[in-house]
Amino acid sequence: MAASTLTEVARLAGVSPATASRVLNGSARKPGQDIAERVRQAADSLGYIPNAQAQGLAKSSSGLIGLIVHDIADPYFAAIALGVQEAAREQRKMVLLATTAGAPADEKEAVAAFAARRADSIVIAGSRSSRPEDKEGNAELAAELDRYCRNGGHVGVVGHPVVGATAAGGYHVVTVPNEELAASLAAELTASQEGDFVIIGGPEGLFTSDDRVRGFQRGLAKAGRHPAEVLRSAFNRSGGYEAGLALAARIKDARRDGSSGAGSERAGSKGTKRICIFAVNDVMAIGAAAALRSEGLRIPRDATIAGFDDIETLRDFRPALSTVRLPLEEIGRQATRSAARADAGTDDAEGATSPISGQITLRRSTETAA
């Protein structure tokens, strides 16, 4: 028993399908009260549900918004996804989700799939990269995106423009001031941290990571500190954990050397000043912290640490993590809205969404008080 169709409804109501369409699904022209009522009754007596595919085909638009994330289980993306959802709801659209693990090749496939479904717009979250191994993938992704835009699609990108994408019409970027914020974070930290800084970054070539690293170094330089050493690992918790392990070993070594055989536990109170770790995102920071802890080191006693993003789920972590708060939901919302805006013809200056701002948030993990 297939779902009933508009034609059936029309027949039951004794009108033409066109009229039924006009009353059931919005149209500029309003049929007469009497007839409208009859149609409506027929419709719900049959349990009529319009076939969105057919509507889409006829109107060539789909009421769909495509969302591309690296990993929906990562709270960073989940928060953005929530924002996208909200914006989609405002536009009375549904969101189609694609998880790509950040591989440009998969992202390209996702874009193609969205294009095939005639998604009205596409939102891409997740760091762009310029790694050599992604070069080809990036080019293909850019080409796919261009084609999508040329065919009338709109795309909103979170963070950085996709490498190589010509800024064709319908292509919008929600810029996140990663570099500036990282610089500010560094500036604030230098006020209290006396020891060396170490950065735990993601793989080289990941824009988000690179920007934060660069910004942090800049902030350090401005404060007259020498540049931090940069440890590279995966852009997730286990990457942070690994790097944390390496740092823990180093801290212990330094302590052993510094205390020449004796054995106080408190690195922070020794000649060797405790290091301050900046992990380029919260999940990595949490991973690093876990590693230090597992090696018997304490934060902020033996080392201080800061992250980036201010992931909500991680706010109850102790010691509370110093970080940079990013309005993740808002970012998702804006990316979605900016993509839709062009859709509606509201061509206000190409990207009139208010700029994203973040907020340095110092908490216990970088406290240096006795």
Next chain:
Amino acid sequence: MAASTLTEVARLAGVSPATASRVLNGSARKPGQDIAERVRQAADSLGYIPNAQAQGLAKSSSGLIGLIVHDIADPYFAAIALGVQEAAREQRKMVLLATTAGAPADEKEAVAAFAARRADSIVIAGSRSSRPEDKEGNAELAAELDRYCRNGGHVGVVGHPVVGATAAGGYHVVTVPNEELAASLAAELTASQEGDFVIIGGPEGLFTSDDRVRGFQRGLAKAGRHPAEVLRSAFNRSGGYEAGLALAARIKDARRDGSSGAGSERAGSKGTKRICIFAVNDVMAIGAAAALRSEGLRIPRDATIAGFDDIETLRDFRPALSTVRLPLEEIGRQATRSAARADAGTDDAEGATSPISGQITLRRSTETAA
């Protein structure tokens, strides 16, 4: 410049649209090598992307899987969503996401929207409820679901069947043994916990919560303990926080009374034995823990606490949370697969997926050792 169509490709290749269709999109019949090659070339020289809407209309199926969650930013749902995503990928389908905050009315809308899009199957995650205020909504949801199934749709539900849904064909439930697991948790806890138990539950009528409460009480009874008092609040972090605040006050009072004016800080070592809190999910447990901490109480020193779910993002929380590990991703995967199975006609015993099992995981938060 609209996307190019099959007809265009066919014309360019000098064949009929039918043939082009046969070579480009899978068909039982295989056109000749020579002609196939020509079509393929024409296709990608034009950058042809099949119009999924049109295909869907013609085949009346869409390659879409609808997923309904309360809140995609909640790590519990995010984990399930990841599993759904994976299963969808196996089936070469995309997932359509709907966030409903658990309101049956919204869920009904989501189901209707999915039905309109001719989703091949629908997965519903998130606790069902039998609260009086949801009664009407549940009935409508059930009706909508039934209609969807009757029209050939398949649905996979996580946890409990939707209230009032007739177990029509195509309706599958992935059962999570919440009650049993909660009972086991209680059993294990009674071995080490001497004080009273208190349960922080969600609103009455939420099945998941109710099951866990019931199971826990049963476990307690079996161990000869008297039933735990049940505090009700919202089924999320802030609900846990609120309840935690109330408990903190109570613990402090008890301590003051117990120590009649003197003032040791250690409730655990007093005559009043420390209470053991069971929060029906991890996020609530974390909230409660945060509340206790903010009131100057320490875990497990002043009270012990356990949660449920073993949310991955929360595993770095300290003290490590005792909980029941649930294979969330797997649950999502199974719900998706079981819904699809019927689709493929593989009618193996109505629900031949392996049953979900959980694992009691005792960690620091319930340690009672000195």
Next chain:
DNA sequence: CTGTTAGCGCTTTCAG
């Protein structure tokens, strides 16, 4: 204001 007539792009009998 309503009904009729064409498609939207693709699949799928059914002939050739």
Next chain:
DNA sequence: CTGAAAGCGCTAACAG
């Protein structure tokens, strides 16, 4: 093995 023709369900010009 290929092509022609008839829709899938709905919308949007046109007529009436």
